[in-house]
Amino acid sequence: xxxxxxxxxxxxxxxxxxxxxxxxxxxxxxxxxxxxxxxxxxxxxxxxxxxxxxxxxxxxxxxxxxxxxxxxxxxxxxxxxxxxxxxxxxxxxxxxxxxxxxxxxxxxxxxxxxxxxxxxxxxxxxxxxxxxxxxxxxxxxxxxxxxxxxxxxxxxxxxxxxxxxxxxxxxxxxxxxxxxxxxxxxxxxxxxxxxxxxxxxxxxxxxxxxxxxxxxxxxxxxxxxxxxxxxxxxxxxxxxxxxxxxxxxxxxxxxxxxxxxxxxxxxxxxxxxxxxxxxxxxxxxxxx
Numbered sequence: 001x002x003x004x005x006x007x008x009x010x011x012x013x014x015x016x017x018x019x020x021x022x023x024x025x026x027x028x029x030x031x032x033x034x035x036x037x038x039x040x041x042x043x044x045x046x047x048x049x050x051x052x053x054x055x056x057x058x059x060x061x062x063x064x065x066x067x068x069x070x071x072x073x074x075x076x077x078x079x080x081x082x083x084x085x086x087x088x089x090x091x092x093x094x095x096x097x098x099x100x101x102x103x104x105x106x107x108x109x110x111x112x113x114x115x116x117x118x119x120x121x122x123x124x125x126x127x128x129x130x131x132x133x134x135x136x137x138x139x140x141x142x143x144x145x146x147x148x149x150x151x152x153x154x155x156x157x158x159x160x161x162x163x164x165x166x167x168x169x170x171x172x173x174x175x176x177x178x179x180x181x182x183x184x185x186x187x188x189x190x191x192x193x194x195x196x197x198x199x200x201x202x203x204x205x206x207x208x209x210x211x212x213x214x215x216x217x218x219x220x221x222x223x224x225x226x227x228x229x230x231x232x233x234x235x236x237x238x239x240x241x242x243x244x245x246x247x248x249x250x251x252x253x254x255x256x257x258x259x260x261x262x263x264x265x266x267x268x269x270x271x272x273x274x275x276x277x278x279x280x281x282x283x284x285x286x287x288x
Contacts, residue, residue: 005195011186011225013109013238016050018042020107020240023052024209024218027065032205032218035198047156049110051085057102060212060246068105073097078104082224082239086110089226089237101219103210103244113153114233119181122231127182134183136231142177145170149179153233160234185228192221192240202247214246 002012021039028036044050054066057073071077075097082093085108093106119136127133143150147164150172162181192198202217210216225238 002190002192002195006188006190009186010188010190011227011236011238012188012190012223013225013236013240015042015045015048016107016109016225016238016240017192017221017223019050019052019109020105020242021221023066023068023105023107024206024242027063027209028205029208030203030205032200035200045156045158047111047113047153047158049085051081051108053081053106055104055106056210057212060102060210063206063208063211065208066210073102073104078106078241081106082108086237086239087112087235089228089235090224090239093222093224093239093241097243098219098245100245100247101243102212102214102216102246103206105242107240109236109238111158111234111236113155113158113235115231116152116154118233119231122183125180135180136183137178137180139178140176141174142179143172143174144177145172148172151179151181160229181229183230185226187224187226189224190222192223202245206244210244210246212246216244216246219243219245 002014002017003010006012018039019041021036022041025033025036025039026041052068054062054068054070055073055078056062056070062068062070071081075094078094079092083091087110089110090108094104097104115138117138117140119138121137122134124132125135127135138151142152148170149162151160151162153159162179198218198221200218202215204215206216206218220243221240222243223238223240225236227234227236
């Protein structure tokens with residue numbers, strides 16, 4: 001499980017990660033498909049607002065197995081999409097695009113769930129290793145186990161499961177009691193390739209997803225997520241981005257200095273019609 005590989009305060013969306021990588025797996029072939037075999041499309045969950053899109057460099061087109069809305073590969077457009085579909089909770093998913101990256105798939109997840117029984121009586125209380133934090137309290141009938149509780153939300157059969165100690169199988173019962181839970185916000189940015197040890201070769205495994213020049217391969221998988229838990233309920237959001245590179249895409253660099261006589265033309269690009277033409281032998285500045 002991804003959570004086992006992370007330390008400290010963390011939030012991530014297995015749901016969003018599986019949704020994003022299942023699209024790649026569904027269109028990939030060869031070793032890339034085999035590496036993503038465990039990432040199947042999860043069922044749609046009521047109450048979670050989901051969106052997906054793909055972004056392509058101008059020299060590339062959607063392959064026959066890419067059935068998402070597509071847009072131009074533009075960093076600000078991608079980040080604006082993330083902000084819109086997470087209600088501003090993930091305002092930026094990418095800080096930059098690498099020069100050879102020609103494709104981005106984005107998946108956004110957003111949840112706004114109210115408690116079936118809201119918390120109240122929030123007051124400062126000690127939290128181990130931290131000191132006093134805002135501690136909320138709720139009394140009611142809940143499912144509980146040794147050091148664990150299930151708190152229902154008001155709609156869609158969703159519930160919040162909190163566990164002290166290691167997660168695992170427990171004998172759940174139902175009873176009346178009091179739960180004290182800190183109010184909290186957590187934000188995370190996760191390099192999924194690094195955490196899960198995923199690596200991908202360039203080749204032709206993505207040709208049915210991305211049409212265009214060069215051998216292609218997945219370069220990065222990133223996820224940013226945030227959760228806010230308070231007396232009224234929970235807001236959570238995540239954006240996952242899967243980037244692909246084309247190894248032949250990097251264009252050669254050049255430096256041309258027009259320091260000797262040269263010819264020039266002004267032409268209409270679509271038709272090649274030359275509107276003006278000339279030669280410069282002795283450059284002189286304009287005289288008014």
